Amino acid sequence: MNITLQVWRQESADRPGRFVTYQVTDIEPDMSFLEMLDVLNERLIAQGEEPIAFDHDCREGICGSCGVMIDGLPHGPQLGTATCQLHMRKFRDGDTIVVEPWRAAAFPVIKDLVVDRSAFDKIIEAGGYISVDTGSAPDANLIPVPKEVADTAFDAAACIGCGACVAACPNGAANLFTAAKVAHLNLLPQGQAERWRRTEAMVETMEQYFGSCTNHGECEKACPKGISIDFIAMMNRDYAKAKVKNRRLLSQSN
Amino acid sequence: MTYTISSRQLDSKIPGGPLEDKWENHKFSIRLVNPNNKRKFKIIVVGTGLAGASAAATLGELGYNVEVFTFHDSPRRAHSIAAQGGINAAKNYHNDGDSVFRLFYDTIKGGDYRSREANVYRLADVSLNIIDQCTAQGVPFAREYGGYLDNRSFGGAQVSRTFYARGQTGQQLLLGAYQALLRQVAAGTVKLHRRTEMLDLVVKDGRAVGIVTRDLISGEIRSHSAHAVVLATGGYANVFFLSTNAMASNVTAAWRAHRRGAAFANPCFTQIHPTCIPQSDEFQSKLTLMSESLRNDGRIWVPKRADDNRPPDQIPEEDRDYYLERMYPAFGNLVPRDVASRAAKRMVDAGKGVGPLKNGVYLDFSHAIERLGIDVIADRYGNLFEMYERITDENPYKVPMRIYPAPHYTMGGLWVDYNLMTTIPGLYALGEANFSDHGANRLGASALMQGLADGYFILPYTIGDYLADFLGDPVVPTDDPAFREVEDEVRGRISGYLNTGGTRSVDWFHRELGKILWDHCGMSRNEEGLKKALAEIPALYEEFKRDVRVLGTNESLNQSLEKAGRVDDFFELAQLMCLDALHREESAGGHFREEYQTEEGEALRRDDLFAYVAAWEWTGNPQAPALIKEPLEFEYVTPSTRSYK
Ligand SMILES: Cc1cc2nc3c(=O)[nH]c(=O)nc-3n(C[C@H](O)[C@H](O)[C@H](O)COP(=O)(O)OP(=O)(O)OC[C@H]3O[C@@H](n4cnc5c(N)ncnc54)[C@H](O)[C@@H]3O)c2cc1C
Numbered sequence: 064m065n066i067t068l069q070v071w072r073q074e075s076a077d078r079p080g081r082f083v084t085y086q087v088t089d090i091e092p093d094m095s096f097l098e099m100l101d102v103l104n105e106r107l108i109a110q111g112e113e114p115i116a117f118d119h120d121c122r123e124g125i126c127g128s129c130g131v132m133i134d135g136l137p138h139g140p141q142l143g144t145a146t147c148q149l150h151m152r153k154f155r156d157g158d159t160i161v162v163e164p165w166r167a168a169a170f171p172v173i174k175d176l177v178v179d180r181s182a183f184d185k186i187i188e189a190g191g192y193i194s195v196d197t198g199s200a201p202d203a204n205l206i207p208v209p210k211e212v213a214d215t216a217f218d219a220a221a222c223i224g225c226g227a228c229v230a231a232c233p234n235g236a237a238n239l240f241t242a243a244k245v246a247h248l249n250l251l252p253q254g255q256a257e258r259w260r261r262t263e264a265m266v267e268t269m270e271q272y273f274g275s276c277t278n279h280g281e282c283e284k285a286c287p288k289g290i291s292i293d294f295i296a297m298m299n300r301d302y303a304k305a306k307v308k309n310r311r312l313l314s315q316s317n
Numbered sequence: 318m319t320y321t322i323s324s325r326q327l328d329s330k331i332p333g334g335p336l337e338d339k340w341e342n343h344k345f346s347i348r349l350v351n352p353n354n355k356r357k358f359k360i361i362v363v364g365t366g367l368a369g370a371s372a373a374a375t376l377g378e379l380g381y382n383v384e385v386f387t388f389h390d391s392p393r394r395a396h397s398i399a400a401q402g403g404i405n406a407a408k409n410y411h412n413d414g415d416s417v418f419r420l421f422y423d424t425i426k427g428g429d430y431r432s433r434e435a436n437v438y439r440l441a442d443v444s445l446n447i448i449d450q451c452t453a454q455g456v457p458f459a460r461e462y463g464g465y466l467d468n469r470s471f472g473g474a475q476v477s478r479t480f481y482a483r484g485q486t487g488q489q490l491l492l493g494a495y496q497a498l499l500r501q502v503a504a505g506t507v508k509l510h511r512r513t514e515m516l517d518l519v520v521k522d523g524r525a526v527g528i529v530t531r532d533l534i535s536g537e538i539r540s541h542s543a544h545a546v547v548l549a550t551g552g553y554a555n556v557f558f559l560s561t562n563a564m565a566s567n568v569t570a571a572w573r574a575h576r577r578g579a580a581f582a583n584p585c586f587t588q589i590h591p592t593c594i595p596q597s598d599e600f601q602s603k604l605t606l607m608s609e610s611l612r613n614d615g616r617i618w619v620p621k622r623a624d625d626n627r628p629p630d631q632i633p634e635e636d637r638d639y640y641l642e643r644m645y646p647a648f649g650n651l652v653p654r655d656v657a658s659r660a661a662k663r664m665v666d667a668g669k670g671v672g673p674l675k676n677g678v679y680l681d682f683s684h685a686i687e688r689l690g691i692d693v694i695a696d697r698y699g700n701l702f703e704m705y706e707r708i709t710d711e712n713p714y715k716v717p718m719r720i721y722p723a724p725h726y727t728m729g730g731l732w733v734d735y736n737l738m739t740t741i742p743g744l745y746a747l748g749e750a751n752f753s754d755h756g757a758n759r760l761g762a763s764a765l766m767q768g769l770a771d772g773y774f775i776l777p778y779t780i781g782d783y784l785a786d787f788l789g790d791p792v793v794p795t796d797d798p799a800f801r802e803v804e805d806e807v808r809g810r811i812s813g814y815l816n817t818g819g820t821r822s823v824d825w826f827h828r829e830l831g832k833i834l835w836d837h838c839g840m841s842r843n844e845e846g847l848k849k850a851l852a853e854i855p856a857l858y859e860e861f862k863r864d865v866r867v868l869g870t871n872e873s874l875n876q877s878l879e880k881a882g883r884v885d886d887f888f889e890l891a892q893l894m895c896l897d898a899l900h901r902e903e904s905a906g907g908h909f910r911e912e913y914q915t916e917e918g919e920a921l922r923r924d925d926l927f928a929y930v931a932a933w934e935w936t937g938n939p940q941a942p943a944l945i946k947e948p949l950e951f952e953y954v955t956p957s958t959r960s961y962k
């Protein structure tokens with residue numbers, strides 16, 4: 064396969080960026096998208112040109128490091144697939160492909176396709192955990208968790224923190240990311256003690272860094288793990304409740 | 318071979334008393350740091366995988382003043398995130414005869430009697446606490462309908478003791494540890510340094526006193542000092558270039574510590590995982606693991622006849638060889654990894670390989686689907702099947718998967734004593750970075766267990782015993798000459814790569830190094846091949862030093878520069894691996910020396926000569942290290958020939 068790539072090149076955060084066009088010839092359809100970039104980089108190095116910087120690590124769609132806009136879509140055209148799992152067989156010989164970094168105010172560009180996503184960690188710091196010091200846990204089977212609850216909590220916990228949801232959102236909102244963690248912990252019996260505190264703190268921290276959600280729903284489509292937008296509704300409900308719930312009654316069911 | 322025997326002795330500090338009391342006795346007898354004094358101690362933790370994140374979080378909870386470093390953009394990205402299959406614990410929730418002793422026994426045996434009994438027993442013992450802790454953190458382990466925790470059996474075990482979270486157990490455990498870590502960051506007990514790579518260790522008066530790092534965005538070289546340094550920097554399987562490890566996994570932190578005096582143990586004990594997707598072309602950047610749990614329901618086979626080119630569904634039962642079931646009737650498809658891997662190699666070498674490049678064997682689910690129905694199989698392995706299909710464009714519900722072994726895990730690593738301290742006082746190593754517990758072969762689902770055992774439950778106790786001596790002592794200031802010298806060396810190394818001005822990329826060298834190592838120090842090894850590798854690697858290394866091309870500058874994000882340093886260290890490590898493999902004239906676990914095999918082609922251990930840990934000291938010449946032997950004694954388990962028949 065031969066393709067034309069238009070890649071965003073930017074030296075550093077404080078320098079302007081621009082698109083650069085590369086002809087990438089003799090690509091195998093079985094290569095992954097990132098392997099195609101590796102090949103291009105090898106060729107650039109051979110020509111004395113600095114290779115394109117992009118984040119990646121596991122190349123199995125689980126670490127959340129990778130992620131670029133491919134023809135305007137976060138992680139490219141294949142649904143439920145991170146950039147590292149996308150293969151060139153999804154493109155056609157002769158295609159022109161536009162590759163850009165995530166575009167979001169909260170994710171400044173560091174270099175080329177690499178952005179700074181540390182604002183996500185801030186949201187987790189605000190309350191994305193269950194406070195249990197090492198050593199203080201009771202036997203794991205003491206608190207049964209119905210399978211359906213565990214499965215739904217897992218569905219939310221599957222988030223890889225790549226930032227595609229933010230990149231897809233016209234407002235640069237991080238509601239899907241935040242909701243996934245809030246739902247994971249708020250659904251579980253172990254997460255009840257901090258439920259209202261957590262929801263308030265995480266939502267408010269999210270709002271400090273990210274835009275507001277206006278229910279476009281682009282995030283769900285962009286998510287490589289298929290995290291459901293229903294979790295956002297769940298988070299909103301818990302946030303509204305958090306504002307009125309009496310913390311002293313937390314151990315009573317509803 | 319030019320190694321020397323070191324005059325040094327190793328003290329593994331194994332406590333006295335009966336096996337099951339050693340850890341309790343030890344915890345009682347070692348010194349503690351009073352809660353109010355903990356904040357006066359500064360501890361550096363390098364790495365935020367399961368081992369590093371759990372250690373840093375726990376040390377922070379205890380009140381220590383912790384600084385944690387990762388080269389990733391977030392602690393959550395560590396390679397641990399990719400672990401699929403599960404984590405072992407001797408809970409015996411399924412009443413199938415499991416116990417701490419059985420897990421201990423299985424681990425010692427699985428490791429082919431090349432690990433310490435006391436360490437392994439402790440590991441099995443604290444496995445119980447790990448599951449409790451992680452469940453309390455909200456790790457969504459699989460549950461049964463009654464709401465209780467589900468288990469499955471995993472390669473090499475005859476009991477169901479593996480806890481799992483679909484095929485993403487590592488992810489969920491790491492997120493639990495990451496969340497606990499960020500809770501401490503918010504509490505101010507832990508300071509987090511992202512995109513910061515440790516490039517060297519600083520030793521003063523024989524003690525570890527800090528590290529030198531490079532800020533991967535600005536290029537700034539900086540010193541950090543502390544009362545103790547903990548390395549939890551993962552394994553070195555990427556020395557093979559193609560492996561199942563994440564692309565950035567590397568040996569630099571451990572290797573630099575080695576060069577500063579930390580002994581490196583059993584480097585040739587590397588694990589080749591039997592179930593990976595075979596390589597498809599030259600450009601392949603990494604190999605993808607298909608969880609071993611697949612072997613619970615999948616059946617492995619090849620055509621009986623070499624060069625049988627029929628598609629799998631046209632090969633009738635009588636023309637198939639379910640070779641593991643045939644050769645190992647008791648364990649069948651669940652034999653330990655090293656045994657399964659070598660058997661696959663034998664089939665492919667005999668021309669029975671399948672797939673376009675004839676470099677794989679089949680892993681077939683059709684019988685399981687018939688027996689259990691497609692829904693059960695989808696529930697158990699759905700995400701793995703999807704992953705497979707995405708990569709190969711083949712649907713494993715319909716066509717058998719193709720698998721082949723690939724480098725996966727490294728049992729070798731920095732030598733540590735029972736307290737997890739290396740041979741440099743004040744320097745600790747946890748998780749895959751150390752050599753302890755797995756001997757010559759690791760059992761499935763035991764790395765996650767070990768990383769979390771080290772980080773949550775072992776180091777936080779044992780480190781106090783060392784620190785207690787330094788109460789009131791300030792840390793060594795970073796303008797001390799000890800730091801300045803190391804900083805200068807690091808700067809010199811970096812400008813060296815940038816100024817070489819050669820013609821070949823770092824990846825090119827890495828790939829070539831990987832080929833040599835895979836051919837001669839991979840799944841099976843022999844004297845001639847190892848000697849060849851020991852001649853070829855230095856030649857390639859010289860070329861690397863002369864001809865590597867690293868473009869760009871130090872002062873901005875420069876991924877080629879990062880890789881150059883990592884590959885540089887892989888070159889030295891690779892030589893030690895070959896030397897260790899050459900010196901170990903026996904077969905044990907993942908180390909298979911062709912000269913030492915039984916008539917049936919199984920590994921032949923030589924306990925009379927090699928029942929020891931080979932700990933290597935740096936002498937300045939990577940081809941002439943000094944060997945220290947730590948004898949292994951077995952009081953509770955009698956070494957026998959592993960038999961999985
Ligand atoms: C695909 C795959 C599947 C696996 N599945 C299982 C399984 O099912 N069960 C099981 O028990 N085991 C499994 N393993 C093995 C297991 O995942 C690893 O052994 C384990 O996670 C290692 O954890 P760790 O904390 O020691 O290191 P890692 O998770 O590798 O973390 C290393 C950390 O160190 C940091 N680091 C390294 N060097 C430096 C440096 N110089 N400066 C700064 N930071 C540095 C990295 O940023 C990272 O944070 C699997 C492994 C692979 C490859």
Ligand code: FES
Pocket residue numbers: 118119120121122123124125126127128129130145146147148223
């Ligand atoms: S590289 Fe890890 S998710 Fe893509």
